[in-house]
Amino acid sequence: MKIKMQIAVIGNDSGCSAEMFSFSEDLGKALVDNGYVIVCGGLGGVMEAVCKGAHQSASYQFGCTIGILPGENADAANAYIDIVIPTGMGIARNALVVHSGDIIIAIGGGSGTLSELAMAWQMGKKIIAVNQFGGWAEKLAGSQPDKRRIDFIVGAETIDEIINLVKDVSP
Amino acid sequence: MKIKMQIAVIGNDSGCSAEMFSFSEDLGKALVDNGYVIVCGGLGGVMEAVCKGAHQSASYQFGCTIGILPGENADAANAYIDIVIPTGMGIARNALVVHSGDIIIAIGGGSGTLSELAMAWQMGKKIIAVNQFGGWAEKLAGSQPDKRRIDFIVGAETIDEIINLVKDVSP
Amino acid sequence: MKIKMQIAVIGNDSGCSAEMFSFSEDLGKALVDNGYVIVCGGLGGVMEAVCKGAHQSASYQFGCTIGILPGENADAANAYIDIVIPTGMGIARNALVVHSGDIIIAIGGGSGTLSELAMAWQMGKKIIAVNQFGGWAEKLAGSQPDKRRIDFIVGAETIDEIINLVKDVSP
Amino acid sequence: MKIKMQIAVIGNDSGCSAEMFSFSEDLGKALVDNGYVIVCGGLGGVMEAVCKGAHQSASYQFGCTIGILPGENADAANAYIDIVIPTGMGIARNALVVHSGDIIIAIGGGSGTLSELAMAWQMGKKIIAVNQFGGWAEKLAGSQPDKRRIDFIVGAETIDEIINLVKDVSP
Numbered sequence: 001m002k003i004k005m006q007i008a009v010i011g012n013d014s015g016c017s018a019e020m021f022s023f024s025e026d027l028g029k030a031l032v033d034n035g036y037v038i039v040c041g042g043l044g045g046v047m048e049a050v051c052k053g054a055h056q057s058a059s060y061q062f063g064c065t066i067g068i069l070p071g072e073n074a075d076a077a078n079a080y081i082d083i084v085i086p087t088g089m090g091i092a093r094n095a096l097v098v099h100s101g102d103i104i105i106a107i108g109g110g111s112g113t114l115s116e117l118a119m120a121w122q123m124g125k126k127i128i129a130v131n132q133f134g135g136w137a138e139k140l141a142g143s144q145p146d147k148r149r150i151d152f153i154v155g156a157e158t159i160d161e162i163i164n165l166v167k168d169v170s171p
Numbered sequence: 172m173k174i175k176m177q178i179a180v181i182g183n184d185s186g187c188s189a190e191m192f193s194f195s196e197d198l199g200k201a202l203v204d205n206g207y208v209i210v211c212g213g214l215g216g217v218m219e220a221v222c223k224g225a226h227q228s229a230s231y232q233f234g235c236t237i238g239i240l241p242g243e244n245a246d247a248a249n250a251y252i253d254i255v256i257p258t259g260m261g262i263a264r265n266a267l268v269v270h271s272g273d274i275i276i277a278i279g280g281g282s283g284t285l286s287e288l289a290m291a292w293q294m295g296k297k298i299i300a301v302n303q304f305g306g307w308a309e310k311l312a313g314s315q316p317d318k319r320r321i322d323f324i325v326g327a328e329t330i331d332e333i334i335n336l337v338k339d340v341s342p
Numbered sequence: 343m344k345i346k347m348q349i350a351v352i353g354n355d356s357g358c359s360a361e362m363f364s365f366s367e368d369l370g371k372a373l374v375d376n377g378y379v380i381v382c383g384g385l386g387g388v389m390e391a392v393c394k395g396a397h398q399s400a401s402y403q404f405g406c407t408i409g410i411l412p413g414e415n416a417d418a419a420n421a422y423i424d425i426v427i428p429t430g431m432g433i434a435r436n437a438l439v440v441h442s443g444d445i446i447i448a449i450g451g452g453s454g455t456l457s458e459l460a461m462a463w464q465m466g467k468k469i470i471a472v473n474q475f476g477g478w479a480e481k482l483a484g485s486q487p488d489k490r491r492i493d494f495i496v497g498a499e500t501i502d503e504i505i506n507l508v509k510d511v512s513p
Numbered sequence: 514m515k516i517k518m519q520i521a522v523i524g525n526d527s528g529c530s531a532e533m534f535s536f537s538e539d540l541g542k543a544l545v546d547n548g549y550v551i552v553c554g555g556l557g558g559v560m561e562a563v564c565k566g567a568h569q570s571a572s573y574q575f576g577c578t579i580g581i582l583p584g585e586n587a588d589a590a591n592a593y594i595d596i597v598i599p600t601g602m603g604i605a606r607n608a609l610v611v612h613s614g615d616i617i618i619a620i621g622g623g624s625g626t627l628s629e630l631a632m633a634w635q636m637g638k639k640i641i642a643v644n645q646f647g648g649w650a651e652k653l654a655g656s657q658p659d660k661r662r663i664d665f666i667v668g669a670e671t672i673d674e675i676i677n678l679v680k681d682v683s684p
Contacts, residue, residue, distance in 0.1 A: 003233065003253065015489070037234075037254065062174065063208075063234015066254060072270055072294070072603060082174065083208065083237060085256055086270045088603035090585060091461055095434035096267075099243055099257045110488030111463040118457035119433055123243070136487075145478075146452030147357070186660070243432060261414060261430035262632055266605035281659030282634040289628035290604055307658075316649075317623030318528070345575065345595065379576075379596065404516065405550075405576015408596060414612055414636070424516065425550065425579060427598055428612045441585055441599045465585070 004037045006066070007166060008101020010116045011046030012108040012135060020108050020133045021049040023159070027105070028053025030159045032064050036166065039100045041093070042067020042077045042084065046107050051080030068097050095119055103128065103166055108135030121145045121153070126169050128162055131155035175208045177237070178337060179272020181287045182217030183279040183306060191279050191304045192220040194330070198276070199224025201330045203235050207337065210271045212264070213238020213248045213255065217278050222251030239268050266290055274299065274337055277324075279306030292316045292324070297340050299333055302326035346379045348408070349508060350443025352458045353388030354450040354477060362450050362475045363391040365501070369447070370395025372501045374406050378508065381442045383435070384409020384419045384426065388449045393422030410439050437461055445470065445508055450477030463487045463495070468511050470504055473497035517550045519579070520679060521614020523629045524559030525621040525648060533621050533646045534562040536672070540618070541566025543672045545577050549679065552613045554606070555580020555590045555597065559620050564593030581610050608632055616641065616679055619666075621648030630666070634658045639682050641675055644668035 009027065012020065028050035031038055038054050040047040051065040067081035072088035087093040094116050098104060104120040106113055106129045114136040120127050121144075131141035141155030156162045180198065183191065199221035202209055209225050211218040222236040238252035243259035258264040265287050269275060275291040277284055277300045285307040291298050292315075300312035312326030327333045351369070354362065370392035373380055380396050382389040393407040409423035414430035429435040436458050440446060446462040448455055448471045456478040462469050473483035483497030498504045522540065525533065541563035544551055551567050553560040564578040580594035585601035600606040607629050611617060617633040619626055619642045627649040633640050642654040654668030669675045 006255070061232060061234070063232070063254065066256075068256065074273075083234065083254060084177070084271070085237075085239070085267065087267055087605075088270050089267075089434070089605060090437065090601035091464055092431070092434045092437035092600075092602060094457075094461070095432065095437070096256065096258055096260075099259050100255070102245075110490065111460040114487055115436075115457045115460035115464065118453045118460060119436070121453040122433055122457065145456055148452065258434075259432035260434060260605070261608065262635055263429075263431060263602070263605045263608035265632070266603065266608070281661065282631045285658055286607075286628045286631035286635065289624045289631060290607070292624040293604055293628065316627055319623065348597070403574060403576070405574070405596065408598075410598070416615075425576065425596060426519070426613070427579075427581070427609065429609055430612050431609075438598065438600055438602075441601050442597070444587075 004035060005102045006039050006100055007031055007036045008039045008097055008104045009046065009050045010040065010097065010104060010106050010109065010113050011137065012110060013043050013045040013047065013112065015110060016045030016049065016108065017133065020046060024049030024107055025053035026159050027162060029057045030163050032057035032059050034163055035059065037064050037066065039066045039068065039097060041097050042069045042081050044078055048078040048080060051078060055080050068093055068100060098123060098125060101125065103169060105162060106130065106137035108133045109137050110135065113137065118145060121149065124149065127153045128156050128165050129153050131157055175206060176273045177210050177271055178202055178207045179210045179268055179275045180217065180221045181268065181275060181277050181280065181284050182308065183281060184214050184216040184218065184283065186281060187216030187279065188304065191217060195220030195278055196224035197330050198333060200228045201334050203228035203231050205334055206230065208235050208237065210237045210239065210268060212268050213240045213252050215249055219249040219251060222249060226251050239264055239271060269294060269296060272296065274340060276333060277301065277308035279304045280308050281306065284308065289316060292320065295320065298324045299327050299336050300324050302328055346377060347444045348381050348442055349373055349378045350381045350439055350446045351388065351392045352439065352446060352448050352451065352455050353479065354452060355385050355387040355389065355454065357452060358387030358391065358450065359475065362388060366391030366449055367395035368501050369504060371399045372505050374399035374402050376505055377401065379406050379408065381408045381410065381439060383439050384411045384423050386420055390420040390422060393420060397422050410435055410442060440465060440467060443467065445511060447504060448472065448479035450475045451479045452477065455479065460487060463491065466491065469495045470498050470507050471495050473499055517548060518615045519552050519613055520544055520549045521552045521610050521617045522559065522563045523610065523617060523619050523622065523626045524650065525623060526556050526558040526560065526625065528623060529558030529562065529621065530646065533559060537562030537620055538566035539672050540675060542570045543676050545570035545573050547676055548572065550577050550579065552579045552581065552610060554610050555582045555594050557591055561591040561593060564591060568593050581606055581613060611636060611638060614638065616682060618675060619643065619650035621646045622650050623648065626650065631658060634662065637662065640666045641669050641678050642666050644670055
């Protein structure tokens with residue numbers, strides 16, 4: 001009984017600035033405050049920040065943070081991952097992060113995040129991209145990666161905007 | 172902060188007898204009673220039973236049942252899955268079920284379960300096989316699929332035996 | 343004894359214009375003329391064109407065209423695929439197309455191609471992007487998707503330029 | 514235009530005896546003599562032997578041996594692999610070896626081969642198991658891993674028997 005929406009948060013591993021980390025932490029807290037579960041790639045930077053924030057929510061309980069790792073070793077997960085899916089699939093695991101999110105939120109992001117944004121678009125997933133902090137999220141906010149869909153990657157600047165957008169598509 | 176051990180339970184999807192279903196349900200309840208989280212393939216039969224049992228535990232809380240699906244569609248998960256990982260990878264997802272378990276418990280089982288038992292052995296995972304209900308679990312209980320390891324697939328008949336074996340390898 | 347370099351060609355499936363198809367066909371012929379083997383996603387558009395061109399080369403022999411399919415069914419391959427790898431992994435197979443190329447050549451391209459470009463960059467693969475026909479190839483030609491590498495996605499306009507670039511990195 | 518049948522050969526990597534190696538070599542030669550292409554896991558033991566034999570056939574030409582590797586590095590392929598598919602997926606690549614074979618032939622085999630036999634059965638693939646040299650091939654020859662199919666894993670003792678069985682199912 002999947003009773004909570006799963007939100008995939010993608011973004012920088014290395015190259016996560018202090019501002020981006022702090023924003024991601026606030027986002028993680030707000031998502032759990034609102035009853036959502038967070039899926040991510042399980043590593044550092046934005047992934048760690050969003051999970052750290054999740055643990056700060058008054059609504060936090062075990063199971064709110066899920067890390068889908070590229071390697072076989074569960075120990076590679078960041079310190080705030082509750083549930084670990086070690087795939088041993090390398091970067092092909094990026095597809096699984098996206099498959100596992102009902103909605104995708106992107107923050108900053110290098111080429112790994114770009115591959116996830118591209119696959120999320122292919123899969124028809126709703127995508128929210130933070131239009132600050134640079135990276136592929138800001139670059140693609142408000143755009144269509146190709147013409148297969150009539151909607152857009154939705155840009156959002158604040159945590160409130162993101163949460164409202166997430167609520168809009170909740171069942 | 173992976174604070175709970177993840178136990179992968181594998182076994183029949185179709186061909187799950189009433190006895191096997193009931194046993195699996197009791198196992199799911201006992202695992203959650205003892206503070207473990209259940210990972211499975213997310214579909215029917217043994218997978219459904221063990222998750223249904225998990226929900227009956229007084230210790231049950233959201234996040235105790237994780238389903239790693241072969242398809243892309245989260246709706247294929249059984250009614251007791253809390254967290255869904257739709258992989259879109261077909262039977263290659265069997266590898267992920269095994270990677271995600273700290274310990275593997277097998278009940279009954281046809282060729283799908285057999286592939287998981289074989290991969291669990293390859294990966295060096297501790298395996299407990301129920302030596303009743305037939306299937307590959309009973310067939311391989313007490314055996315070594317090959318000589319790469321010096322230990323054995325451990326046979327167990329009762330829920331208590333299984334829980335004690337799981338506790339033995341807990342950190 | 344891997345005696346031939348494998349060149350992964352990525353690009354539009356649907357949305358492949360006549361000009362793009364013709365260019366891709368010429369590229370496929372030129373690659374096989376020069377002793378290379380072609381790896382692709384095995385479907386239509388650019389993938390079909392490059393394999394069709396391969397078959398037109400005087401140097402063509404069986405085994406020059408390899409298709410790594412998203413589905414389980416080998417019959418989904420285009421008519422010019424010699425060797426079929428049906429993965430059953432859905433879009434996660436994009437990672438395998440890129441892993442299988444010693445060099446990546448991109449032509450046009452929607453979000454599927456974009457995910458492959460992004461993963462190729464992550465994996466440190468040499469990437470040649472055709473800077474005509476639009477799509478993500480032209481958009482990213484001459485750029486760095488992120489700062490993890492000091493080189494660039496190399497833009498090329500003609501078949502000759504591409505072949506020379508491929509020869510430059512041959513062992 | 515998939516003009517040749519792809520035969521997946523699975524079996525021991527380590528633990529391949531001299532007799533098993535020699536038999537696999539003869540099998541590889543016979544398969545290529547008869548116009549088939551060989552797909553395997555690309556590593557040592559039976560996989561290396563069958564590819565080495567392929568190269569000894571008078572009908573050998575480039576493209577007759579395909580290795581689907583667990584790792585990302587093409588250099589891990591044995592010396593007789595013509596076409597390398599480095600998957601970076603670890604043991605989940607076992608599913609791809611089986612998907613890529615029109616028919617599966619098993620020789621000896623530990624738990625890795627067992628996982629492939631089990632998945633081949635699940636996928637409905639025709640399976641020929643050599644009933645000498647021990648291992649899971651001999652153990653499962655003539656059996657049904659489960660009741661989902663009405664046919665059997667066909668046992669065969671000699672190269673001639675195997676080739677005749679392969680011809681029987683050729684289109």
